[in-house]
Amino acid sequence: PADRLTVGQTGDAFDPLMSGHFLVKQRMQMYNSPYRGVLDCIRCVWQQEGALAFYRSYTTQLTMNIPFQTLHFMTYEYLQELLNPQRHYNPSSHMVSGALAGAIAAATTTPLDVCKTLLNTQESLPLNSISQSGRHITGLGHAFRTVYRLGGLPAYFKGVQARVIYQMPSTAISWSVYEFFKYVITKHQHEKRRIQRD
Structure with a gap:
């Protein structure tokens, strides 16, 4: 139904703003992060990689949103047909359907999230595996090839459990x-x- 589109579309509107936020958050979460704080991270990225670095994963984020939202809504509607065919207000069916829909969408789009994280963090191991020194991982295709080169197919699903656990309560x-x-x-x-009427 058209009225359900509003639940997931708000994230798309904020993607330009959130792209830089994700970069800073993920760099701060890295093991042995070299940054002293948020402002130090922003300053270092700006000076060393330029302003465009904050939007390096933007197209990947947009690409991930399409299959995520599609699976999310389709799964929710399917589960509502099974658990709540009369479409009455039923908090338990809404919570279960929402949690499972988020879990399936999150698990399925984890490879894109792994690539987005790689684009944001520019970790040293992947960068060192690239033949040209000082080069950055610059796009989704480049990130996909780098992930596969370093870990094969299993590497695309690293962190899938954490992503699912995060999405289930959220959705x-x-x-x-x-x-x-x-x-x-x-x-x-x-x-x-x-x-x-009365």
Whole structure:
């Protein structure tokens, strides 16, 4: 249904702003991160790699959003058909459907997330594996080839458990809140129409 598109599309609107945020967050989370803090990370990246470094993974983020949101919505709708065919307000079915939808979408798009992380962190091991010294990993195709060269197919699913564990409560809460407010607003509108008829 068209009314459900609003739940996942808000992330797409913030992607340009969040691209730099992801870069800083992931570089701060790296083992032995060389940065003293957020501002130090921003300054170093700006000076050493330029402003475009903050958007190196932007197209990968957009590419990941399409299959993630598609699987997310399709799975949620499918599970609602199974668990809640009458489409009544049912918090437990919304939470279960939302959590499973998020888990499936997250697991399936993990290879793109691995590539996005590599683009953001520019870790030394992958960079050293590139023949030309001082070169950066610059795009999705380059990141995919580098990940495969370093770890084969299993490397595309590193961190899949953490990604799924993160997404499940997030999407469960999102769908539950959405369905709650939809129920409250719809109920209010029905009551208002009933009063007007009476």
